[in-house]
Structure formats: structure tokens, C-alpha cells
Amino acid sequence: MVMFEQSPERTEQYARFEHPTPPWYAGAGLGIFIHWGPYSVPAWAEPIGALGTVADKRYWFTHNPYAEWYFNTIRIEGSPARAHHEEAFGGAPYDDFLDAWSADAFDAAEFADLFRRAGARYVIPTTKHHDGVTLWDAPGTGDRNTVARGPKRDLVAEIASAVRAAGLRFGVYYSSGLDWHVAPKPPIVDEEHGLGDDAPNDEAYARYLHSQVIDLIDRYEPSVLWGDIGVPTVAEGPSDFSVESILDAFYSRVPDGVVNDRWGATHWDFRTSEYEQGASIEGVGGMWERNRGVGFSFGYNRVEGAETSLTGPEAVRMLVDVVSRGGNLLLNVGPDAHGRISDLQRACLEGLASWMAVNDEAIHGARPAVDVGTASDEPVVRWTRTDDAVYAIVEGEGRIELACDPTLLVPDSAAQLGGGPAFVSAAATGVVVDVASGGGTGPVVVRFEAA
Template sequence: MMNEANSFEELSERELPQWYADTPFGIFVHWGAYSVSAWGEPIGALGTIEWETWFKHNPYSEWYYNTIRIEGSPAQEHHREVYGDMPYDGLLDMWKAEKFDPTDWATLFRDAGAGYVIPTTKHHDGITLWEAPRTEGRNTVARGPQRDLIAPIADAVREAGMHFGVYYSGGLDWHFRPMAPHTTDESVNDTGRPKDAEYGAYCAQQCRDLIDRYQPEILWNDIQWPDDAKNFGPDGLGTLFNYYYAHVPTGVVNDRYGDTHSDYLTSEYSHLLANEGDKAWENCRGIGYSFAYNQLEDESHYLTGYQIARMLTDIVSRGGHFLLNVGPKADGTLPELQRQALVDLGAWMRTGAKDALYGSRPVSTEDVTAGAGVWVRGVDKEGTRRLFVDLEEADPRVAARATLTVGDEQVNVELPAGRPGPVIY
């Protein structure tokens, strides 16, 4: 166990826990009152849309509370048509989670090859999925589902042999610290977020409660942390980090606490790609364009299991982790297209892909020359290099052959019809 740090610089000397270094694939879960409305315009992926368009037509259905407050937005019009003048919190009372089966979730995630699971505990709407301190009944124990939703997920995930983490929005809380609706990236990350120490103390108290109750091995913060609490005072962020590492020595934190401390960096869809470098990093995204369930998304917006397998392989070959999100419906069931994608991914993982990827590190492929249209990625595990081979424009329903040269040897790799992902060579 590390000694208590007195600065963020001291915290940066901490070594990355081995379990995280060796576990490249996790499942994110965005579930909240926004899963009742389940509405966002599927205009595209983050990082590919101009900010001015993004906020007014936000494809992230978990941002519904913000989007319906933007005058003239299609989400605002939709809310008025469907819910009239009902305030956002009416969605919390409509959320029942009546078919929630955490064991089913955990089994599906484990069989898909995941090694860790991170559910949202408080998103930007400020509603907590456990009986958090100072929420005054604005949580899922007092309202809506009328139960702690985090404890059963934690128990099921660990019972299935995976690591458990939590998402917590420290950067934004549109209820506890109401601000004008965000319409710019600058508003989200600077001018329109709370920065005061009192809000920082509120967040720290809730995070300590999460640590005490659930001992999460990942604290996944979002957006930022209140500037006036970025210190080592009694309710400061540095003190919270010390508390966390003392109680969960194998724990890790991401980089969304501002310029303070992190165990690893993050990117999101095609945003923040500069973070994908030498330090430990993780890319997160939904199976569709939204993290939370979006009723407007269909098969044309979703990744298939085959596409996820390719994406995972590419990320791991570059030294990254992949946090793939699922968005349950309000009743607790997973959309069938999302479930099928995970089932298909699991079929590929069982071909030997999981064993090759877990515990692996990037490896040079300079001696590998691919034929025209051939897709190749490589990893090293315990001194053995494994190549993942496919075609750039692949139709997995059709058998094909990929030709490549490895050193002085020409290799023909058979790509069978119905393959669930890249073929391991």
C-alpha cells in the first residue's frame, strides 16, 4: 500500500495495478431516468459533428435534461408533445426497472469477454442510483425503482468473476448546481460548470460513500472536478484520492478530474484521440451513437459483434483498453440488437481471441507486409506474437483468403464464411 500523498505529483508516482494493465475490455452501463424518455437524434458519433449542431441535436439520450432546455431543439418539442409540461423529474417516478436482472447482465457481459463493468451511479442529471448522502430523496431508493440499483450489479459482476467500477459525474450536476443549458463545448468544460468548494465537498462525500459501500476498483469521473476543491483539504480531491487508494489498493481513476492526477487517460468515440498514446489509455463509446438507450436508433446505427471485435483488436494492438457501453431500457432489459452484438462478440472471444488479447502488449509488425486490402493487427503475449488478420472491406458471411508476408515467408490465411471476427494467425 502506498503512503498517503501530499500532492498530485506524488500520486502520479503510483504504479498501475497489474489487473488493469492486463484487462483490456470492459462494459459501461448508462441507465437512469433518461432511459424512460430514451430520446436523442442519432446524427452521428462524437468527434464528427460540429459543437453548435451537437448540443441542439444531441444524440446522447442521457443528455435529455439538457437538450430539452435548449429553445427550439427537436428534443424540447418532443418532450412537450409526449409529456406536456411535466418536469424532468417526472421521468424518475415513471422509471420502475421492473425486469432488472443483474445476474443476466453479468452473465452476458462475462460471456462477451469483458473483464470489468462500470455502471453510472450519478449522471449529469444528479439522480443517484443508490441512497446517496444529501440527495434528499432524489434517488432510486426513495423514488422510481425504489431500490439500490448499484449493490446488486456489484454483487453479480463479482460473482461472475469480473472487476467492478463506478461512474460518477463530478463535473456537472444540473439539479444540485443548476446552470444555463449547455450549447458549447466551452460551457461544458469551463464557463458553465460548477467550480465551488461546497459542490466539491458534496461530490467527495458521495464518492466516499460509494467507496465505503461498494469498494469499486475503478472511479470513473466525468467532465471535470470543481476547481476550488482540487486540493488536499478535508474535502479536497487529493484527500479523496488518498482515501480511495487506502480503502481500495487495487483501484484506478481516470483522467477526467482536470489537471490533477490519473492512472489512465480516456478518449470517447473520435473525441480526445490525442490521449491515445504511451500512458495507459481507454476508449469508450456506445454500441450506437448514444450511451443510454435511444429509441430512435436502429440497426443502421449499431455496431455488430464483428465490428466490435475489429475495434477491440485495433485498440489493444495500440496499447489501449476498450470500454464498450450498453444502454438498458427503463424496465431493465437490454435492447435485442445490443444483446446480439455482445453474444456475437463472445463467440469470437472464445475462438482464442480473449486469451490472446488479455495480458498482451503492442508489438512491432514492421516485418509484416499485407497484400492489397488486407487488415492486420498484432499483439505480444509472453514473448509470442499473434497476428489478427481480416480484409479491409470484409463481408464475414463470405469465405475469403488474405495474403501477407511475414519476414521472408508468404502466408495465406483462410477466412471462413460466418467468422465472428478477425482470424488469429
């Protein structure tokens, strides 16, 4: 990945696609991203930090912590990834990794069950990342897909079937703005060279991506159409290969589907931030989604350890904060080449599952409660609500003062989810609650009836 800001403006041509956010998406809270491709074979990147925290973009791309960008990073002269590639693989062609990608341990149903227990309401796998390898037999790819080579399976179909059987929504990620194979360019070394004027912008590539996205829509009817890095500008205007025609096909097949904001200057149903980059769009002008990996990479990175990975409680805190501000969290896992989720990633999801088993009602179908309570960081307190209830999500134990308007909730109704009553008394700025420990799984949730 690596996002660049899209204009919040919709052109008049695309105004007809504007519609209210579907309730299933607005109340989802958590989605799961899956980045899986030939890059899971080398599974190597430098964990230098989260996107948005490294100011020097040339340094960022040369030392890219995104393992899914391996194809790009090994082509940058002087990059440590290039040196690693020469030492570990003798400078082998990138497509050798497609043939070495086995997926022999992959169990889509087991994945879907884990995601469901973690509290996810939708799942979005990469169907084509920037390396151009597709996880289904996409038109125009010949044998450069997972049906013909490597896993020799339609991984998109397997994931879609398992996700839906688990009662979750299925979406697709598609790299619309970059394809290093079918539309080759020199390696990207900064955001001015490769993510802008140097990105593929010809009609041939626009037609190529159009045919593949239409095929995804026709075959899999995804509820989320998630593009990345924009589109050729020739596809933004009227044509038979335009984004407009893609959206027509999408909303006709999936009327309650949603589209993100990386399809060029066209249309979006929700904005996206990525790690710390683009955070300025969060909570401004409609629905939004924060996406990130458990570690600093989306693709599986064997170099990463516990020091760079979210724990379960840390993921819970992030989820709570995002939902309390009106967004969804799209948390990524990157399976290895065999199709296994690493122990660190699995521990994070199991931590979410433990907390959500008790407290999911404060997340699913909830919305910010800024009219009722005031968020705090000392102690950490966040607020959500439904029509019938208000939730104070509290990091701590003992007597904690909550800044709120007590006339908008019923203080005597306070109860700790999964733990009996929470004793409440009046305070100058709201109420004081006496809560028990969350047991190490994350914050405690105190539920009030809404007044």
C-alpha cells in the same frame, strides 16, 4: 457524457499517486459501461452522428445524440428534443421520469453473465450522471435516488454483487463536473458555456461531490474510479474536500485500483477518448481507454436502429484495433426503463461472445506486438503478443502476406485458433499464411510461438 481534454500534466501535489498500471487493468482488453437513469424512460435523442464527427458544437448540443443528456437538451429553446418533450410528455418535469423508471425486469446476474461471455474483465455503471439522480441512497440526495423512488433499489449494490460473482472487476462512474439539479446552471449550448467557466465551481458543490464519492469508495470499494467533466477548481488544491483526499481514500481501500483522467488537473492512471473525440491521446504517454456506445448514444435511445449500431463483428474489429495499439475498449450498453438490454445491443455483445469464446487469448493479457509485425488495412491485419506467443489477427481468408520479422516468431508453429494449422511459407517481407474463413464472427487469429 461529452468529454473535454484534460491536461496530461500531473501537479507536484499529486505526483505521489503515480504507480505502474495494475496488470489486471493493463491486460483487460474489454470493459462494459452501463448508462442507466431516468433518461431511459423518454429514451429519445437525434442520432446525428458520433462525438468528434460533428464540428459545429452549438448544433451538436441542440441536436444532441446522447439520450442521457435529455434533461439538458429539452431546455434548449428551439431544439427538436424540446418539441418532442412537449408533444410526448406535455412538458412534464424531468423528475417525473425518476418515478416512472421501474427496473422491474432488471436481472443483474444475467447482465453480468452476458458481459463475462462477451469477454469483459470489468464493468462500470453510472452511479450519478449529470441529472444528479443517484443509483444508491447517496448522502445529501434526500429522496432523489433509486432507493427512495422509481426502482426503489440500490442498483449500485446489485450490479457490484453480480459482477463480482461473475469473476469481473467492478468500477463506478460519477459525474464530478456537472449536476444539473444540486448545482443548476442554464442549459449547455456549446463547450464554452457549461463545460468550462459556467460549470459549478463553488465549495458547497465540491463538498457535496466529495461526500458522495467517499461514500461510494467506503461502501463498494470499486476497482475503477471514473469521473467526468472535471471537478470544481477549488477541489484541486489542498483542503478537506479535495480530490487528493478522495485519492488517498481510494488507494487505501483499493491499492490496485485505477483512476481516469477527468478529475481535473490532478492525477490519472489512464487517458480516455470518447468515440472519435480525444483520439490523439491513444497510444501516447501511458495506458488509455476508448469508450463509446453500441450506437451513437450512451443512454438507451429508442430512435436508434441497426444503421447506427455496431454489429458483433464491427465491435470485434474495434476491440482488436484498440488492444493492438495498447488500449482497452470500454463498450457501453444502455438498458431501457424496465432494465432490459435492447435486441441490437444484445446482438452486438453476443457477437463478441462468439468470437471471444475462440480467440480470447489474443486479447486477454496481450499487448501490442509492434516489434514483431506491421499493421495493415488492406487486408486488415493487427498484431498482439504475450511472453510466449504472437498473434496475427487477420480479416480475410486464403493466402495472405503478413509483414513481420520472422526471426521473432516460429513460422512452423502457426495455428489458427479454433481451426487447426495455418500453412505458412516465406515471403519477401515476412510470411504468407493460408487461413480459413472466420465464419462471419470476425477476424481470424493465427497464433505463433514466440522465438
